[in-house]
Amino acid sequence: MPIPKWKIKGIVDDFDECGCCGRRGLKRTVALMPLDADGNEDGTAEDVVYYGTSCAATALSWTQGKVTDTARAAQAERDQRDAYARRMLSIYAPVEFAPVRDKAHVYYDRNQRQRNTSVKATEEVAKLLAEARAMLADTTTGPARPSRIDDFRRYIVIFTSDRRIYLVRRVPEEEAKRQEQAEAAQRRADEIRGSVLVVAALDSEAARDVAYSDDLTREWNTKAWRAAHA
Structure with missing residues (x-):
């Protein structure tokens, strides 16, 4: 052939x-x-x-049918890789310049099997960020996608009482709408005996990943957002 x-x-x-x-x-x-x-x-x-x-x-x-099916499958795979890249950036970009100890904590918390091995967290974080940025910068099937911390958007996350995510919504730009959303989210959280959290990420799925992460990851996430919008 x-x-x-x-x-x-x-x-x-x-x-x-x-x-x-x-x-x-x-x-x-x-x-x-x-x-x-x-x-x-x-x-x-x-x-x-x-x-x-x-x-x-x-x-x-x-055949045209095979071309169409193959193209759709290839694009779906590309979209999945993009989604993974956004998650990696949303988690690790905020700790890129953090102290080594904090960076290692964030990495090993998500990759516990690599703790106490020869894998170096600083090198792995740098590799993950480089690959994610390269993926989103690729223009093969469209323009480059947002990849900077400046591109992060805030998302309000409502948790249930057993720490499952109930709802994720992007936080509005306007102050009045932000306040209205925050009050409504808190009311709903009170109704289901849950809690409310605000995180920054490249999209709503990445925001879920940040919301489910450990306290130190979320702390650096908040620091990065504030620094980018100071």
Whole structure:
């Protein structure tokens, strides 16, 4: 079987013109990364081309249905990697410049099997942050995504009495709405005998991760938010 010349990286909404036939006004295009003779990716985001599904099918000698299904699967995988990157940044970016002892505490609390091993928390945190930032900076199937602490947004989290998350909502920008939301959240927490917490994160799923973390992680999360908005 001949080695394909392209690898599908995902579905793109930002390019509405086929890079093969020039057709315009497409609802979406398929991102194709060139491959070398051994079937390995041979380029960066700048080398990716964007074809309509028909031209992509011709280039790959596939049916349009297979192209569409593969592109959707690739994009879903990309979205999952992005979500993981946002979680890693929301947890570890606030402790990037924290004292080594605090950084180690945060890392080992989440990776307890690596405690008392040769794994160095400072190196692992730096690696996780670098990989997460690179992932969100990749423009293969869309523009770069937010990745800085300045991009964090605050989320209000309501816990049940047994410390399960009941609700997560983004905190409004306007002071009056923030106050209204905080009062409503506290009333609801009182009704279910729960509690309220506010954390900063890149999205609501990452906010859940921060909310469930240990006290020191949340302490540095609050410090980072305040420093970024001083």
